[in-house]
Amino acid sequence: MIEIVSTRALNTVQDLGRFGHRGEGVCVAGAMDRLALSAGNRLLGNDPGAAAIEVTMFPFVVRFLRDARFALTGAHCEATLDGAAVLPWWATRADAGATLTVGAPLEGAIACLVVEGGIGVEPRLGSRSTDLKIGFGGFEGRTLRKGDRIPLGPAGTARSARPGGWGIDPARLALPPVPAAGETTRTTAVRVMPAGEYEKFPEPARERFWGAQWSIGANSNRSAFRLSGPRLQAQGHGDVMYTHGIVPGIVQVPPSGQPIVQMADANTHGGYPKIGTVIEADRWRLAQARPGGALRFVPATRDEALAALAAERAWLGSISDAVERERSAAP
Amino acid sequence: MNVAELRSLVRHMRDHGVETLDVRERHARLRIRLDPAHPARDDGAPAGRDGVIERRGAAARGRGRALVRADVAGTFADAHPLRPEPFAAIGTPVRAGQVLGLLKVGVLYRPVLARTDGVLARALAGTGAAVPRGAPLFEIRKEEST
Numbered sequence: 001m002i003e004i005v006s007t008r009a010l011n012t013v014q015d016l017g018r019f020g021h022r023g024e025g026v027c028v029a030g031a032m033d034r035l036a037l038s039a040g041n042r043l044l045g046n047d048p049g050a051a052a053i054e055v056t057m058f059p060f061v062v063r064f065l066r067d068a069r070f071a072l073t074g075a076h077c078e079a080t081l082d083g084a085a086v087l088p089w090w091a092t093r094a095d096a097g098a099t100l101t102v103g104a105p106l107e108g109a110i111a112c113l114v115v116e117g118g119i120g121v122e123p124r125l126g127s128r129s130t131d132l133k134i135g136f137g138g139f140e141g142r143t144l145r146k147g148d149r150i151p152l153g154p155a156g157t158a159r160s161a162r163p164g165g166w167g168i169d170p171a172r173l174a175l176p177p178v179p180a181a182g183e184t185t186r187t188t189a190v191r192v193m194p195a196g197e198y199e200k201f202p203e204p205a206r207e208r209f210w211g212a213q214w215s216i217g218a219n220s221n222r223s224a225f226r227l228s229g230p231r232l233q234a235q236g237h238g239d240v241m242y243t244h245g246i247v248p249g250i251v252q253v254p255p256s257g258q259p260i261v262q263m264a265d266a267n268t269h270g271g272y273p274k275i276g277t278v279i280e281a282d283r284w285r286l287a288q289a290r291p292g293g294a295l296r297f298v299p300a301t302r303d304e305a306l307a308a309l310a311a312e313r314a315w316l317g318s319i320s321d322a323v324e325r326e327r328s329a330a331p
Numbered sequence: 332m333n334v335a336e337l338r339s340l341v342r343h344m345r346d347h348g349v350e351t352l353d354v355r356e357r358h359a360r361l362r363i364r365l366d367p368a369h370p371a372r373d374d375g376a377p378a379g380r381d382g383v384i385e386r387r388g389a390a391a392r393g394r395g396r397a398l399v400r401a402d403v404a405g406t407f408a409d410a411h412p413l414r415p416e417p418f419a420a421i422g423t424p425v426r427a428g429q430v431l432g433l434l435k436v437g438v439l440y441r442p443v444l445a446r447t448d449g450v451l452a453r454a455l456a457g458t459g460a461a462v463p464r465g466a467p468l469f470e471i472r473k474e475e476s477t
Contacts, residue, residue, distance in 0.1 A: 076413050087411055087430070088411070088413055090440075106413075107413070163428065163442075163444060164428075164430060164441070164442035164444050165442070166439050166440060166441050166442075167433075167439070167440040168438055168439060168440065169412055169438070169440075170412070170413060173412055173413075174438070315438070318437065318438045319438055319439075322436070322437050322438050322439040323439070326439065
């Protein structure tokens with residue numbers, strides 16, 4: 001078990017998401033930065049879909065109630081284990097009683113605390129993710145609070161004896177950057193494929209969509225990022241269509257003309273015209289963008305989207321392979 | 332092996348406190364022993380060399396110095412890729428178990444750990460250097476035990 005010593009609102013248990021129930025109005029939920037979760041699980045030799053704690057509010061302090069290896073992935077945070085620095089994207093060991101403190105991110109927005117064996121809450125509808133809209137799944141269907149004792153899954157038998165653990169490059173350095181994006185630490189670039197109603201937007205609106213530097217609103221959250229910038233307007237269908245199913249990553253344009261990007265807790269349906277879809281491989285980049293930050297959309301083809309996803313999967317696979325070699329080589 | 336290479340080997344031995352060195356090249360075998368009384372030069376020559384197959388004795392220990400060696404062949408870095416500052420600055424105290432650098436093998440980083448308390452005296456490899464297993468990476472000057 002681990003005990004929450006100090007936390008603020010909105011830190012939750014998440015896995016890769018809850019699938020197959022959107023038709024019943026149950027959103028996918030799951031980690032906002034699924035890549036950080038997957039990489040962390042692979043660093044520890046966990047099941048790739050094991051649940052972890054998503055930390056969006058800092059500082060976050062937990063005490064380990066048993067010996068456990070853990071990894072901190074996602075946002076680059078100053079973190080300490082009983083006062084000793086913990087490296088980002090690194091798997092190391094905590095003794096029972098040790099206290100981990102995760103400070104505010106130096107880069108990125110969301111940290112992922114992955115523990116050997118995964119977070120051992122009971123799955124609900126096939127997932128350990130917290131669904132904050134309905135209030136089920138995860139730890140008691142809610143955000144974590146001080147004093148919560150979070151169960152851990154059984155640790156693997158292939159323990160590493162190598163002192164100091166091991167780590168990987170953060171995803172931003174390990175994966176190729178979004179091409180031709182001019183990405184800086186202040187501006188996040190994500191690739192977008194045109195979606196269902198793209199053609200219904202007049203050419204000037206499309207140009208503004210691709211050309212603008214969008215500002216991520218302070219009212220952005222796990223459900224959606226709300227952007228502000230030049231006004232976009234669809235034609236034809238009007239501004240609202242019959243309600244239809246939507247998925248995380250969809251970029252909608254409501255009558256205000258200010259885009260909304262659906263995130264992990266995306267609504268299961270909506271009625272606004274869809275101008276684009278953030279490709280799956282870049283959703284972690286968006287998740288790590290901070291409210292108040294700048295965002296650019298870079299056009300991508302289906303082939304480019306698939307290639308980016310393949311690069312991510314190859315990287316994750318190489319982490320698993322390397323960790324497996326380490327574990328078998330360790331004394 | 333020519334005389335220049337021999338000189339280079341001897342220099343490496345002095346730099347890293349190696350008393351006896353066995354070198355094997357094809358069918359030839361060479362053993363070099365240093366006279367401990369002979370003064371050592373300090374020219375900061377780079378470390379590590381193929382062909383060195385055995386090392387005996389460590390004058391370094393006798394002088395209160397310890398070498399931190401690569402426990403695996405890899406690419407060395409003295410700082411984490413997200414952090415510009417080196418893990419430990421030369422001249423600062425370090426503790427056994429402290430991370431001094433990283434060795435990257437494939438996608439995985441492995442820590443280079445101090446094996447003893449002391450003061451970090453010298454870095455013997457530069458960031459980005461491909462180092463063989465056993466290559467000296469740091470020299471730690473042990474503190475006088477009181």
